[in-house]
Amino acid sequence: MAELRRLLCSPRQLITLLMLTVINLALFSGYCRTAKEEQAASDVYQAEFLLQRPADYEKQAEEAEQTYLTTGYYEYLTYVEEQSVRQSVLGKLSKNSSFVTRSLEKTAKDYKKLHDVKLTKGENRGIRAVMDYRVTDLLLLIAPLLLVLELSGDSDTAIGALTRTTKRGRVPLCCMRILAIALLNSADVLLLYGGNILYAGRFFGNPGLQRAIQSVPDFQSCTARITVGGYFAGCCLMKIAALTVIALTVWILFSRFYSFLGWGIAIPLLGIQYLFSTAIVPTSAANILKFVNLASALESDIYFTQYCNLNWFGHPSGILTDIILALILALMVLILLTVLLIGYLRPGRVGQQLETVKDRIVKKLNRHLPVYSLFGFEGWKLLIAERALLTIAVCAVFGVSLWKDTRFFAQPADTQKFYTKYSGVITQENITKAEKLKIGEEDKLERDGQSFRLCMANEASEDMKDMLRTHIYFDWVYLERYENFLETMVTTKEFAQEHGFTAYLIDDDPYTKMIEESAAERRCCMLLLLFLIFSFYGIGAYDNRYDTRLLLRSTKKGRGAKLGAQILWCCILTAAAVLVCHGIFLLRLQTDLGFTHLNADMRNLAVFRDIPFRISLRGCIILLMIQRYLSALLLCGMIMLVSRLSKTPQRALLLVLVILVLPTALAESGILHMPDFLHVLSCCKSELI
Amino acid sequence: MPNKLEIRNLTKLYGDFRALDQVSFTLEPGVTGLLGANGAGKSTLMKLMTDYMKRSGGEILWNGTEILKMGYKWRELVGYTPQLQGVYDDFTARRFLYYMGTLKGMKRKDIREQTEQMLEAVNLSDAAHKKIGTFSGGMRQRVLLASSMLGKPQVLILDEPTAGLDPEERIRIRNDIAELARDRIVLLATHVVSDIACIAQNVLLMRKGKVIAFDTPAGMIANADGKIGEFTGTYDEIRALQKEYPNGEIAQYRESFVLRIAADPLPDGFRPVHDLITLEDVCHLYLKGDRDYG
Numbered sequence: 001m002a003e004l005r006r007l008l009c010s011p012r013q014l015i016t017l018l019m020l021t022v023i024n025l026a027l028f029s030g031y032c033r034t035a036k037e038e039q040a041a042s043d044v045y046q047a048e049f050l051l052q053r054p055a056d057y058e059k060q061a062e063e064a065e066q067t068y069l070t071t072g073y074y075e076y077l078t079y080v081e082e083q084s085v086r087q088s089v090l091g092k093l094s095k096n097s098s099f100v101t102r103s104l105e106k107t108a109k110d111y112k113k114l115h116d117v118k119l120t121k122g123e124n125r126g127i128r129a130v131m132d133y134r135v136t137d138l139l140l141l142i143a144p145l146l147l148v149l150e151l152s153g154d155s156d157t158a159i160g161a162l163t164r165t166t167k168r169g170r171v172p173l174c175c176m177r178i179l180a181i182a183l184l185n186s187a188d189v190l191l192l193y194g195g196n197i198l199y200a201g202r203f204f205g206n207p208g209l210q211r212a213i214q215s216v217p218d219f220q221s222c223t224a225r226i227t228v229g230g231y232f233a234g235c236c237l238m239k240i241a242a243l244t245v246i247a248l249t250v251w252i253l254f255s256r257f258y259s260f261l262g263w264g265i266a267i268p269l270l271g272i273q274y275l276f277s278t279a280i281v282p283t284s285a286a287n288i289l290k291f292v293n294l295a296s297a298l299e300s301d302i303y304f305t306q307y308c309n310l311n312w313f314g315h316p317s318g319i320l321t322d323i324i325l326a327l328i329l330a331l332m333v334l335i336l337l338t339v340l341l342i343g344y345l346r347p348g349r350v351g352q353q354l355e356t357v358k359d360r361i362v363k364k365l366n367r368h369l370p371v372y373s374l375f376g377f378e379g380w381k382l383l384i385a386e387r388a389l390l391t392i393a394v395c396a397v398f399g400v401s402l403w404k405d406t407r408f409f410a411q412p413a414d415t416q417k418f419y420t421k422y423s424g425v426i427t428q429e430n431i432t433k434a435e436k437l438k439i440g441e442e443d444k445l446e447r448d449g450q451s452f453r454l455c456m457a458n459e460a461s462e463d464m465k466d467m468l469r470t471h472i473y474f475d476w477v478y479l480e481r482y483e484n485f486l487e488t489m490v491t492t493k494e495f496a497q498e499h500g501f502t503a504y505l506i507d508d509d510p511y512t513k514m515i516e517e518s519a520a521e522r523r524c525c526m527l528l529l530l531f532l533i534f535s536f537y538g539i540g541a542y543d544n545r546y547d548t549r550l551l552l553r554s555t556k557k558g559r560g561a562k563l564g565a566q567i568l569w570c571c572i573l574t575a576a577a578v579l580v581c582h583g584i585f586l587l588r589l590q591t592d593l594g595f596t597h598l599n600a601d602m603r604n605l606a607v608f609r610d611i612p613f614r615i616s617l618r619g620c621i622i623l624l625m626i627q628r629y630l631s632a633l634l635l636c637g638m639i640m641l642v643s644r645l646s647k648t649p650q651r652a653l654l655l656v657l658v659i660l661v662l663p664t665a666l667a668e669s670g671i672l673h674m675p676d677f678l679h680v681l682s683c684c685k686s687e688l689i
Numbered sequence: 690m691p692n693k694l695e696i697r698n699l700t701k702l703y704g705d706f707r708a709l710d711q712v713s714f715t716l717e718p719g720v721t722g723l724l725g726a727n728g729a730g731k732s733t734l735m736k737l738m739t740d741y742m743k744r745s746g747g748e749i750l751w752n753g754t755e756i757l758k759m760g761y762k763w764r765e766l767v768g769y770t771p772q773l774q775g776v777y778d779d780f781t782a783r784r785f786l787y788y789m790g791t792l793k794g795m796k797r798k799d800i801r802e803q804t805e806q807m808l809e810a811v812n813l814s815d816a817a818h819k820k821i822g823t824f825s826g827g828m829r830q831r832v833l834l835a836s837s838m839l840g841k842p843q844v845l846i847l848d849e850p851t852a853g854l855d856p857e858e859r860i861r862i863r864n865d866i867a868e869l870a871r872d873r874i875v876l877l878a879t880h881v882v883s884d885i886a887c888i889a890q891n892v893l894l895m896r897k898g899k900v901i902a903f904d905t906p907a908g909m910i911a912n913a914d915g916k917i918g919e920f921t922g923t924y925d926e927i928r929a930l931q932k933e934y935p936n937g938e939i940a941q942y943r944e945s946f947v948l949r950i951a952a953d954p955l956p957d958g959f960r961p962v963h964d965l966i967t968l969e970d971v972c973h974l975y976l977k978g979d980r981d982y983g
Contacts, residue, residue, distance in 0.1 A: 359818075362818050363818040365818075366781055366783055366784075366817065366818030367783075367818075369781075369783055369784060369787065371787045371790070371791065371797040371800050371801060372787075372791065373791065374791050374792065377787075377788050377791055381777075384779075385777065385779040385780070542777075546775055546776060546777050546778060547771075547774070547775040548775040548776065548777060549775070550736070550739075550741055550769075550771045550775055551769060551770075551771050551775045551776075551789075551833070551836070552775075552792060553739070553740075553741050554739040554740075554741065554764060554767055554769035554771075554846075555764055555789065555792040555793050555794075556761045556764045556765045556792065556793050556794040557761075557791070557792045557793070557794055558764070558792050559761075562792065
């Protein structure tokens, strides 16, 4: 029990779990907000694209869902069942392989059993968000891997030798440690994945844990008779088991192989699992590698959303059953191996020769080690010793996923057409043309109104009336837009004449989105904040940790020059991070919507009309980036200060996370209400204008 | 004219506590041994000499110029080995020395050359490619010592440089320091009297923030004449006496036992020793009763 307490309740472990929970919450809340905003924007876009009124579009979506719940799902079951039966008969006739026939028979049987499942309506968006968010799976790996790496280093230390001389220092201790790994994984999954479920429930609404999982259309292929709650519990258990299998494998590898060889085996072993999980399609002949796979088990929901039978020597077996059995078997084998190799047998490592070769190579290379400048050495310390390079790599991965996730919906077709025709310098000719457009639209509205009145008088069909209602609705929408365009053109021209600049009609959508509150930008800011924290938390605390301050300050460049080099690195990395993080957002805006007329005076846009000086839109974007850079530098300064005052980098990280990320994460997730000026992300993105 | 480092009325207060109280002495090329119990003010003195902390009063003059006015030019002249083993575990020994050389503002070519020389001097050439985190305490101490000697500083301030070294290494390092001190000022603080006994030109004794003696070893030994005594008796007699003189040193000669003490005046029954007085005896005489001494 003492070992359990030592491993699980140590400040280091608790800090790691807290840190991961906070980061996960911050990232997931951003994801949910973006998903919700994008869904809303997509609905508006889709409705107009399909020429439907928003209320009609919403009603239609609801009807579609209702249809799925009442008849659609059962029709789907019948269809699959019939297809399977038909194909199995055909298979028998055409002498298909026995596996294919058996698999089809099993499919028909599995789907037949589901006809009495009662589907209930509920909030599905949260379930979808939890399911689609993959970053949590990566974060889940961190805590158990850190623990097993710590444990594997134990045998090299005096304490490791000491514990092995005690009565319970071998097999019982090893068993306790296995239990500790399992418990840590449980806590890890409950905090991170459970946190996502709770947050999604709070943000999108109650997912209805008692509902049959098939009530969610994404799970229509699921043949397990479970509820939504059961699905979440199943995923949790599967993740815990997968994490434990991974942790035990890594522990064995690092305890029995020298670290060089350990990494050499562990990375390809886990990498190949991930590769199989993503690259192999479910219908492939090698799908067994995809489904009996640790990366897939960690992902876990594919076993509920997809239906597939694996070929076990000609016998079909459902993927859910297969993975459960495989995980149980792997756990049993690995527990036995761990007890045998780590607990029972004397410590010893394979790969000594390789280690000697590595040592020789390192020794030779070390002789030619470059002597850097102070700036170079401080960079080496920051990037390599303090692992900022790793942070950069991780943030780059997140950046790519952010780039993929962020999407802006283009303006309606008529607006785009209008801007294509008339954007640019506002001339009297263009104003006249716009006026004509407006008059044309007014006429159309009048005509549609008359048609509608005629329909009403002649008792036309409801469909006809409905069609005309929609026409009139869009006539109003377009008319309003043309009026706005015209007003914008006239007022901009007047304002420009008054203030002595050339009047432009500019599509203000990308510029407005650039400065207005949006979940997508907040995600970019959160990524920037996390980058700054994880890159610079150790910058001062690193010296404190090794007590080098006394020695360094006694040297010529150990004071101002050293601090100067560190600050310079912070400035450079922060500039790169600001460019990337805000750049993602701006580039997305440019790709999806497009910034136009960058040389035009920014006061051409109504939102910037109060600016008292002359500046082009390009200048405005640059100024905005500079302001964001300065805000980021301010944050960077705070992180450096906390780091310099902390005794160890770990403490610095904890302090910075508690000060900067925790309140922000709570505020972002809506749990805590915080004034805007206290909001760190507002500081990151605070608008100049 | 040889270099001169003058300390005048140096005082350091921590609140009401006087860590250093009006300390004055002058250092010239050669080794000056600094002896004192824990808390005597040795490390504080060294921190003030490297301008690590703010002093409460007094002056430190390098050839007549206040070191605070010299700024980084003073630090260019100083090589320092702190008592705490402040080295980066993630650095290899060679990289750490390169880093220290860069911080000292040395040229790259000199850094390379001197690093190899120093690694050789402290017997770390074979382990130079290994991370300091894997080193023993003695090896880390040697890395620090090598770093302090980089750049051939005019003033070497060494705070317990031989702590954690094995006897052979200790002798080797001691000889290196003696060699370096030919044309440099070396201030060497230690608990181990034998470290400075053979190489120090001067010895500085400190107690409770004050300098209580500053002289050559020979002068100190001469001053102690008549204050070191021995009592020869049976084991039981010696045990009984030792309760009175807990700092006394016991030695066994065939069947009799000898208790050697330092006291002024010597108690009755103790025979004064005139020959073979060691620096150790002098320290016993001046620092007896100080906790953590020796």
